[in-house]
Amino acid sequence: MLDVVYIVLTLGFFALMVAYVRGCERLGREGGEGEGRP
């Protein structure tokens, strides 16, 4: 019965983590202070 809820919860969590990766990348760009990629 609750299988769908748990599967959606799992997918939702990992989708959140992917967004978190993008957020961290954005934070990194903002805080790069001039020194970029070689």
Added chain:
Amino acid sequence: MTANGWLQILVFAAVTLAVTKPAGLYILRVYDGSFRWLGPVERVIYRWCGIDPEDDQHWTRYAAGLLLFSAVSMLVTYVALRLQGSLPLNPFHRAAVADRQAFETAASFTTNTNWQSYAGETTMSYLSQMMQLAFHNFTSAACGVAAAVALARGVARRSGGRIGNFWADLIRGTLYLFLPLSFVLALVFVQQGVIQNFASYVTVHTVEGAKQVLAMGPVASQEAIKQLGTNGGGFFNANAAHPFENPTPWSNFLSMAAIFAIPAGLTYTFGRMVRNQRHGWALWAAMFVLFAAGVTTAYWAEARGNPIHAARGVDVVATATNPGGNMEGKEVRFGIANSALYATVTTDASCGAVNAMHDSFTPLGGLVPLVNIQLGELIFGGVGSGLYGMIVMAVLTVFIAGLMVGRTPEYLGKKIQSREVRMAMLYVLIFPAVILLFTAASAVLPQGLAGLNNAGPHGLSEMLYAFSSVTGNNGSAFAGLTGTTYYYNTLLGLGTLFGRFAMMVPMLALAGFLSERKTVPDSAGTFPVTTPLFVVLLLGVILIVGALTFFPALALGPLVEHLLMGLGKVF
């Protein structure tokens, strides 16, 4: 405390020191690609999976690969556990695992936590044990080491955010590190008496004439990776206190040595990768000091025993025929020294296997495993996670040292600026936030309070331990908490996921950011990271971060329980 007990602890410490270099060199060769004795197998896997091992991934792609693999493998395990009743290798017709427990178990094993709210021998089929749980034992451990090696690459080189190939790291770690070592250790365990079979359960008559059913199964193969991969999930409910999982003093010693071998070796690997071996040893020294403090406290507290027992005439003094101290919840086979040592090792290293019940330790004895977890599982730590947790603390240490002298901090030649510190702080703050928020919610919600079996500070300790254990990806249970409810299964499962991935992502970002920085040579203003002063400062940062975040909760739990125990109160 006895001389024999101390001798065993000292021998264990010496073995940990002795295995650090060989283990570190072995790991180095696995991940730098020079160790290729299974090259044909490796190439076939790459071809079938469409992997280019030379594809140096940006940290965002590395993180995405790790998340994708974890999500898919977790969902497969969830479905397989729910369909267990219809799948083969199920001679005792175990039914489908309940939805809430399947979610928690899948999350727990995917994250290297192995928190178990079920009894393995009465819940899981042989197929579930071998193809789902053991699979995660290998791959979650390989993911952890891969992430640590990726961070080491980020520190060691300038590559524009590229930190290696996740898929190659995952396969190499599994193929060259965990599979062969587990195979050898499993054979040693079998020689020691750990069972390995597909036999039916055996009914025996005890000396008292009662009937007892003895569970069988492929235990040794799971036991080896359980310890080497710092997973900790037992085949049996009693975990390493069960004589079929841990039959002899040698199997007990080897288990503990296996738990520390790879995390200790990784400090050496890191030193080699960043071409600063003395820094690798400095990290090792910091870990060792915390380990030594923990085992000394736990052994002292358990050997001292419970004054309430003494007041009621129980002999708590060790003699030739009486172990003395607090033997409640401990195996007579292992005694106090080996129970205290095992509890310290398993919680230092985010393993979670237990050979004694931590809930039955004295308040200060139980405080040690709890604090070990709450310091961030970096005292050797989980495979990979221990090293990257310690590196994050080292970054914070040089940042604080830099603030003290007013210079831009550097870590191994890389400048530490705001974005690196942001990632380090995200890593540090998520951990206590999850633990304390979930514990606080459970302490006030009726669903949370319904799971308690002990009142007062001991009940709070049980709750705090549960959320610390899952968020720290340790998996050991303090026991005493009824976790088989929708509330706890779901929340504890989520705790494992946040504790693993919400911390791994900023750590990988830190790796990527560091790899974008050029390496600058040491100058007069560089804080040296190889000296005793650095080790002391690193220890200070770890303890202050831990103390500031968890001391209030610990004061309400084990510390007040210890004081009340002195007044004769029990909970």
